[in-house]
Amino acid sequence: xxxxxxxxxxxxxxxxxxISMKDPKDDLTTEEVQTLMDNIVAKDVFDSTGGALVExxxxxxxxxxIIQLIG
Numbered sequence: 064x065x066x067x068x069x070x071x072x073x074x075x076x077x078x079x080x081x082i083s084m085k086d087p088k089d090d091l092t093t094e095e096v097q098t099l100m101d102n103i104v105a106k107d108v109f110d111s112t113g114g115a116l117v118e119x120x121x122x123x124x125x126x127x128x129i130i131q132l133i134g
Contacts, residue, residue, distance in 0.1 A: 065127040070100055071120040076113030079120055087124070096122045 068087040074080045082103075100119045102108070107115055 065129075067125045067127075068096070068122065069125055070096070070103070070122050072100070072104065072111075072116040073118040073120050074111045074113035075115050075117055078111075078113045080109075080111035080113060080116055082109065091124075 066086055068084040068091070070082040070084070072080050072082070097119070100122065104116055104119060109116055
């Protein structure tokens with residue numbers, strides 16, 4: 064099963080910007096994700112087309128399951 068961690072931030076233009084991470088560890092906690100996102104904003108690590116990331120909006124774990132029926 065494919066898994067992605069999607070981090071959602073607000074940038075200086077007021078638009079949402081997303082960072083996606085493939086195959087996050089299975090025992091990832093909410094606290095770890097919050098700390099990571101707070102550090103990204105505080106240290107100005109990433110930029111987006113709408114400028115710097117200035118606020119944490121949310122995070123979600125996306126799981127995709129593919130079931131092959133034929134072949």
